[in-house]
Amino acid sequence: MTKIIIFDFDGTLADTIPISINILKNLASKYYHKTIDEKLIKKLRNKSIPEIFKELDISIIKLPFIARKARKELNKEIANLKPIKGISEILNQLKKQKIILGIVSSNSKESIIKFLEVNNLNIFNFIYTNSRIFGKANNLKRLLRRNKWNIENTIYIGDEIRDIEAAKKTGIKIISVAWGVNSLKKLAQYHPDILVKSPQELLTRLQSIIK
Structure with a gap:
C-alpha cells in the first residue's frame, strides 16, 4: 500500500505556467535580447532545461542567475x-x-x-x-x-x-x-x-x- x-x-x-511564461519572456528580452513568442513556447515544452538554453542560445552557466530572477518575480505573484x-x-x-x-x-x-x-x-x-x-x-x-x-x-x-x-x-x-x-x-x-x-x-x- x-x-x-x-x-x-x-x-x-x-x-504557475502562465505567469512563468511571461517572466521568461521578460527575462529573455531584458538580459539576452531574445524574443519568445507562442510558437517558440510550444517548442520549448518539448525540451529539457539544457535543450531550452541551447535553443535560446544562452549559456547553461547562466541558469542559476535566471532561476534566481525568475523565482523572485514568481514569488511576487504567489498570493494571486x-x-x-x-x-x-x-x-x-x-x-x-x-x-x-x-x-x-x-x-x-x-x-x-x-x-x-x-x-x-x-x-x-x-x-x-x-x-x-x-x-x-x-x-x-x-x-x-x-x-x-x-x-x-x-x-x-x-x-x-x-x-x-x-x-x-x-x-x-x-x-x-x-x-x-x-x-x-x-x-x-x-x-x-x-x-x-x-x-x-x-x-x-x-x-x-x-x-
Missing part, C-alpha cells in the same frame, strides 16, 4: 496564484485516506506556505525545499533516509523531465502530469511509471495504486 505521496509544486500543484483545477479535491480526498502528503520543490518554503494558506490547502505533512534546480534526487533520498520510509510505499508526482530523472535516481515510483512545463510527448520519452493527462486521471490512477 502506498502511504507517502510527494508532489512537485510549480506547474504540478500551482498553476491558484491551484491546478481539480487538484484541491484530489488532495483533500487523499488526506481523508490518511496518506502522508508532502511537497519537494526548488521554490521557497515561505512562498509555498503562503500559497497553501491563501488557497486553504494546509493539509501537507511536510514541505522540503532546496533552491538547486537539479537537486531533487538528493532531496528525495535525504527525506526517505531521515524518515526511514520504504521506497516501495512512496510516489513522486511532477510535471518535468527532471522530476522523472530525480525519482528514478531515488528508486521511487514517478507519476508525470502533462499539464505543466513539459509536454505529454516529451515526458513519455523519459518513461515515467505513469503518465496522466488530467487531475481526474491522476486520482483514478492513485486510487488503483493505494488500494
Whole structure:
C-alpha cells in the first residue's frame, strides 16, 4: 500500500505556467535580447532545461542567475496564484485516506506556505525545499533516509523531465502530469511509471495504486 505521496509544486500543484511564461519572456528580452513568442513556447515544452538554453542560445552557466530572477518575480505573484483545477479535491480526498502528503520543490518554503494558506490547502505533512534546480534526487533520498520510509510505499508526482530523472535516481515510483512545463510527448520519452493527462486521471490512477 502506498502511504507517502510527494508532489512537485510549480506547474504540478500551482498553476504557475502562465505567469512563468511571461517572466521568461521578460527575462529573455531584458538580459539576452531574445524574443519568445507562442510558437517558440510550444517548442520549448518539448525540451529539457539544457535543450531550452541551447535553443535560446544562452549559456547553461547562466541558469542559476535566471532561476534566481525568475523565482523572485514568481514569488511576487504567489498570493494571486491558484491551484491546478481539480487538484484541491484530489488532495483533500487523499488526506481523508490518511496518506502522508508532502511537497519537494526548488521554490521557497515561505512562498509555498503562503500559497497553501491563501488557497486553504494546509493539509501537507511536510514541505522540503532546496533552491538547486537539479537537486531533487538528493532531496528525495535525504527525506526517505531521515524518515526511514520504504521506497516501495512512496510516489513522486511532477510535471518535468527532471522530476522523472530525480525519482528514478531515488528508486521511487514517478507519476508525470502533462499539464505543466513539459509536454505529454516529451515526458513519455523519459518513461515515467505513469503518465496522466488530467487531475481526474491522476486520482483514478492513485486510487488503483493505494488500494
